[in-house]
Amino acid sequence: MINQFLFKRIDNAQLVVFRIFYGLLVSAECYGAIATGWVRKTLVEPKFTFSFIGFEWLQPLPGNGMYIYFAIMGTLGILITLGYRYRLSAFAFAIMWTGVYLMQKTSYNNHYYLLMLLGYIMALFPASRDFSLDAKRNPSFRSQSMPNWIRWTIILQLFIVYTYASVAKLYGDWLDFSIIEILMKSKKNYWLIGEILQEKWVHKIIAFFGIFYDLLIVPALLWRPSRKIALALSVFFHLFNSIVFQIGIFPYLSLAFIVFFFPPQTIRNIFLKIKTVSINASPIIPKHKSIILYGLGAYFIIQILLPLRHHIFQDNVLWTEEGHRLSWRMMLRSRSGLVTFKVLNKDTGKGSHIKLDDYLTKKQRRKVACYPDFLWQFAQHLKKEYAAKGEEVQVFASSKVRVNNSKYSEFVDPTVDLANVPWKHFAHNEWIKPSPLE
Incomplete structure (x- = not known):
């Protein structure tokens, strides 16, 4: 039964068309990062x-290295779209994007994480078997079918993303609309819609629509009677997010995923302009079936468990941030903080306060002021800098943080030497003060 479902052959039009969209979007993301100054502000300056x-x-690479790096990634996106040496291009992009993702988190977005996962998924999928230069160069390589597990891998990944995003919204500041009000305040000067976004009734619509859309969109797209309505709602939802939150390619990538929910023949008629193809649906069991099954099982177990890890940490994730990333907790909070760092020479006992402007950009200063891992990493950076000058130092931080509409409260223990305590990846860092949040 499982073999029949996972390995039966289906039309690969959905995957082929998605490959084209995916390549165009990642190319736009990378070239756009150069054109908008994102690379300069985040990785060069x-x-x-x-x-x-x-x-x-x-x-980051020195000099103009990161501009070249992103230009290469943009070009790889074009090669993915064209299906030229697809495996090499797709894996190269996935590896390079992973490098960008891991080397900076000051401009962290959930869609960067999704794009990293998708990069490896797409590199493993046979997405260039049709309508590609690879298939044109080697006609024997061409195929118009794929195993069913490929389509369901994408659908299950989306279901996990949307479901966790919905569940995460079921907390006080979302349900009383206060976080929506905070998020919309910065949009007040938007042309035409800025004032409307400040209305209480709009906040209520956004809050409930966000919860129910994320929870129901995948089932609604899978069910044929609701599919067209779900498509219309998706277009509205993602265009709204694109205009209001300006989050790059993510809304358009989300819309591109919808091709996996419509019949392959419909996708062919709209995008490929080709007549009906004949597919032998009989399952073809590959020799490496067990690798596929165990690999998919392990991957999805991780994807299901990873967003839950904050429940095993002490205290409220909204306060500590421990377990927040990689968990599809999107647009849930606003953080601000005030921080001072004091460096104390262990030998002389002489102390001095650090002027953050000498070390950090404006955006980095905002992060250091209210995120514990940024605080800790900056203390490590100071320790190394002073060690290079032959000084052994202690680093202490005094920080007050505000989450959403809460009051500013002491965030870290000012008596703890952050330069000489280890960072705990899988446990609570005790130097973070207890949460004042209700």
């Missing part, structure tokens, strides 16, 4: 970047 902890060795 900073004196150092805040990487994911454990990847401090992964720093």
Whole structure:
């Protein structure tokens, strides 16, 4: 039964068309990052970047290196679209994007994480078997079918993303609309819609629509009677997010996924302009079936468990941020903070306060002021800098943080030497003060 479902052959039009969209979108993301100044502000101008902890060795290339890096990724996106040496192009992009993702988190977005996962998924899929230069160069390579598990891998990944995004919204500040009000305040000057976005009734619509859309969109797209309505709602939802939140390619990538929910023949008629193809649906069991099954099983177990890890940490994730990333907790909170750092020479006992402007960009300063891993990493950076000058130091931070509409409260223990305590990946860091949040 499982073999019949997973390995039966289906029309690959959905995957082929998605490959084209995917390549165009990642190319736009990479070239756009250069054109909009994102690369300059995030990877070129900073004196150092805040990487994911454990990847401090992964720093931006010097000089104009990161412009070249992103230009190469953009070109790989074009090659993916064309299906030219697809496996090589797709894997190269996935690896390079992973490098960008891990080397900086100051401009963290959930769609960067999704794009990293998708990069490897697409590199493993046979997405260039049709309508590609690879198939044109080698006609024997061409195929108009694929195993059914490929389509369901994409659908299950989307279901996980949307479901966790919906469940995460079921907390006080979302349900009383206060976080929506905070998010919309910065949009007040938007042309035409700015004032409307400040209305209470709009906040209520956004809050409930966000919960129910994320929870129901995948089932609604799978069910034929609701599919067209779900498509219309998706177009509205993602265009709204694109206009209001300006989050790059993510809304359009989400719309591109919808091709996996419509019949392949419909996709062919709309995008490929080709007559009906004949597919032998009989399952073809590959020799490496067990690798596929165990690989998919392990991958999805991780994807299901990873967003739950904050429940095993002490205290409220909204306060500690421990377990927040990689968990599809999108647009749930607003953080601000105030921080001062004091460096104390162990030998002389002489102390001095650090002027953050000498080290960090404006955006980095905002992150350091209210995110514990940024605080800790900056303390490590100071320790290394002073060690290079022959000084052994202690680093102390005094920080007050505000989450959403809460009051500013002391965030870290000012008596703890952050330069000489280890970072705990899988447990609570006790130097974070207890949450004042209700």
